[in-house]
Amino acid sequence: MGDIRILQPSGLDSLIGVLHERGYRVVGPTLRGDAIVTGEIRAASDLPQGVGDLQDAKTYRLHERGDQAYFGFAAPAQSSKPVFFPAEEVVWRGRRDHDNDGHFTVERDAVDEPPVALLGVRSCDLRAVQIHDQVLAGRSHIDAHYVGRRDGTFVVAVACSDPAASCFCASMGTGPRPAENDPQTGAPSYDLLLTEVLADGDHRFILEVGTDRGADVVAALAASGAPVTRGTDADQADAIAVTDAAAALQTRVVDTAHVHDVLRASAESPRWEDVASRCLACTNCTLVCPTCFCTTVQDVSDLTGDSAERHRVWDSCFSESFSYIHGGPTRESTKARYRQWITHKLSSWEDQFGMLGCVGCGRCITWCPAGIDITEEAAALGRMSGLATPAATT
Structure with a gap:
């Protein structure tokens, strides 16, 4: 067994607060209009609590779940991609220098943003970030803007419990439970992994620690008086059961062998x-x-x-x-x-x-x-x- 903890839902605000104290810009799922999108998270109230989604071919709808689940939906309408690889950005700026024969002075735009804490990122989207790490940052010519935003990222992944009809991550080997390590680099996939469990009136998060940075955040949570306690093998088994059940619900597949x-x-x-x-x-x-x-x-x-x-x-x-x-x-x-x-x-x-x-x-x-x-x-x-x-x- 790894380092397993139990975090009560009331401790989400403390978790977000600890991440802010460490200088992170916290980004995660939030409601905007009639969609769950990826945006800035300042408190647990920004999360789509009690909201589920219905996704299928040419179909996207939100609905009230009737419970208080914070992550009871399949995936945001847009992934975490724009956090590190925005849809539009300035590459360079040029200005005519009238004091120097009208020549242009060109300055490359540089990323000057605080590091990001991804909160509630799903396994499929986390794997997509790892793929971009290889494509945009793992080759001889790196994407400097991507690297500038990606460096120092803290990852609080969430295991998926409610896949949509359009999901097929189980057949791709990319979910619903995130791999402990990046299959290409071997680096840890997440700092912390949350699995939300709602059963018989019991609402809790099983928290699995993936890195030393994650352990440091958990220690800070405990020191702050947040409702976090030691977990057991049985708790981890409960977490795995959640994602096993989610995988069994998926009906779409890709035959990756062929x-x-x-x-x-x-x-x-x-x-x-x-x-x-x-x-x-x-x-x-x-x-x-x-x-x-x-x-x-x-x-x-x-x-x-x-x-x-x-x-x-x-x-x-x-x-x-x-x-x-x-x-x-x-x-x-x-x-x-x-x-x-x-x-x-x-x-x-x-x-x-x-x-x-x-x-x-x-x-x-x-x-x-x-x-x-x-x-x-x-x-x-x-x-x-x-x-x-x-x-x-x-």
Whole structure:
């Protein structure tokens, strides 16, 4: 058994307070309008207590749960990606120096923000952050802005107890319980792991310590008089039972043993015409995906021409202009663009980075206005290619 504690719900405010005292900007799930989003958390009252979600193909609704669960929903509408990799940011600023023959002085924009504490991050989204660590910070040319925001992150993960109908993290090996260590680097995945248990009127959090930093925060909680006590093997077993039950509820699957080869063998499959007839190329799936990292740049200047900025903004491989080179786009058709997206996610991403580019969060299914299901498309390609893949449930 590791270091197991029991935290009463009234101790969440103390946990958030300890993180603030250590200089962290606490970010987690919160209500905004009719959606649960990722935003700044100042107190436990900012969390979506008593709120659940209904997610399925082209469906997203919130509902009152009838209990006081703080994390009784599948996942926020958007992942933690924008925390470290925002949808738009300034790369550099330039200004004309009239005292120096009108030459431009260019300054790179630098990240100057406090470290982040991710509170309530789900296993699928935590795995997506780890994937970005490899893609954006683990290669020879790092993304300095990403690294500046990501460095020093404190992670309070939450084990998932209420998956949506669109979730398939269990088949991807990315949830509902987070792995103790990053499978690529071996580094601890989280500092603290919370599992919310509601049974027979008992409402508590089973808290598992993953790092020395996590142990330090737990010690500070205890010193502050917060309601945290020692746990047992039985408590950890209760936590694992919660996520085992959540995994058993999931009906959508991707056959990860074969999907890489299925996509490689399906370049000319007639299935691409079928899905293209339904796809609107609206880019929703890429914009909500926690691992997509495609960007473009936009240069702007003032009317005088004395100042200019370069902005990096999210882009999508579903946009015709994304693959534009001299003479026109490389991928002119929706068929080609959908094929590029799913093939990268479930096949060539593994060739590039040694892992799949999908974490099974299901957001692309939820937010697709046409209800296109990546698990069903992968399964259909598998059937047509002659390689066995489990049928997806839609």
